[in-house]
Amino acid sequence: MRIFADKLVDQLHRQLHSSYLVFGNEPLLVQESRDAIIATAKMAGFDEKHNFTIDNQINWNEVYDCCQALSLFSSRQIIELEVPETGINAAASKELVQLTESLHADILLLIVGSKLTKAQENAKWFKTLNQQGVWVSCLTPDIQRLPQFIQNRCRKLNLKPDAQALQMLAQWHEGNLLALAQSLEKLALLYSDGDLNLVRIEESLSRHNHFTPFHWMDALLAGKPKRAQRILRQLELEGIEPVILLRTFQRELNLITKLKSELSHTSIGAIFDKHRIWQSKRPLYSSTLQRLEFAQIRRLFRGLNKAEISTKTQYDDSVWPLIAQLSLEFCSATPAIFPDLPIQR
Known part of the structure; x- marks a missing residue:
């Protein structure tokens, strides 16, 4: 069962499950969810807690011992397993599946980690535990939410x-x-x-917003020039390397070119499935495909190439104005006219 982090407290008030999977890209929500589960479990009599990290040094026998070393007078126990950024390998996956068979009413299993990939969501260990317990999704809310x-x-x-x-x-x-x-x-x-x-x-207060190149790219795909410029200015202030933005932009343009080329002979739904476009991103790509023509895409590629050359050769000239101009062109339904943009013909 999947729930979002903001619904966890209500769920804990109704029922304490035997296992919880807390995963997401937002550290605050991950920590708050973890703390809420542990606090509720302790009120239910889970007085002992054991923490393990699923890496090459983990001793699975110690994990199993926590499940088996129980007696009439033993305390109920929380077993917390931390998943590293590298994820879970095949050997650990097998151990987790086996561990589910050892769980009982006096054990609460808590597994914590960063955002899951599709492959991890489809892994046997995850599906098995998700069927038995609760998956708490701790994703950063987007600007709309x-x-x-x-x-x-x-x-x-x-x-x-x-x-x-x-x-x-x-x-x-x-x-x-x-x-x-x-x-x-x-x-x-x-x-x-x-x-x-x-x-x-x-x-x-002072400003505490933190943007990544992906926030910027989402604003471009959504055709929101003001938001894209605001994010771009913040990224410049934070000192991000321009080449990171350029590579992100180039990667998206390559994908858009492929999608647009295939639209002539394939339905848009099938194209999105083929290229594994997330459901939440499909409206953004749909609007971009309608907005941009091939001539405009080629112009953007030339501008990105010029910007990348500039970052590597013209150390005294800032490339940020050019990136800003390319951002505006990407968001525009028609090619923008920039007198100082060399790529215009």
């Missing part, structure tokens, strides 16, 4: 942001939920009445 996410957290702290304050909190903390949690706690201490507006937020 972030305001509601913030509103829910504000409600728990008796904070009452107005619409503008909520939007500013979302813009200032996108991609950095840990900073968001700290900011809301600070605001709750500063303003006992809970009322939040633009003035109070600007006086009390």
Whole structure:
């Protein structure tokens, strides 16, 4: 059974399951989910806790011993297994499947790790444990869901942001939920009445948003030039290497070229399935395919090539203005005219 992190507390109030799979790319949600499960388990009498990391040094016999060394007077136990960034290999997968056969009412299994890949979701160990317990998805909320996410957290702290304050909190903390949690706690201490507006937020907080090249690319695919430019400026301030953005852009353009070429003889659904486009990303690619023509795509490729050459040879000239211009062209339904963009013909 899969639930999202914000629904976990309600689920724990209803029932404590024998196993929990806590995975996601948002450290704050992973930590909060883990703590909530452990706290609830301890209230249910799971007094002992054992922690293991699933790496080459793990002693699986010690894990099995936790399940078997029970007596009439033994405490109920929590077994926590941490999954490293490298994931779970075939040998560990086999051990996990075997471990499920040793679980019983006095054992609570908690497995914690970063965001799962599709291959991991389809692995036998994961499917087996997911059928028996709860999969807690701890993914960072996107910009559309972030305001509601913030509103829910504000409600728990008796904070009452107005619409503008909520939007500013979302813009200032996108991609950095840990900073968001700290900011809301600070605001709750500063303003006992809970009322939040633009003035109070600007006086009390500084920007904590953190973007990645993927945020920027999603804004480009969505055709949102203002958001793309805002993210690009933040990435420049954070000192990200321009070549990382250029390679990300080139990779997406290559994919878009393939998708558009295949549209003439294949349905768009079949094309998305073939290239394993996530369901959540399909509307973005659909709008991009309708917006961009091949001539525009070729122009963008030439601009990216020029930008990459510039980063490697023209050390005194900033390539960021060119990247910004290419971003605008990508978001535009028609080719943009930039007098200082050399690739225009």
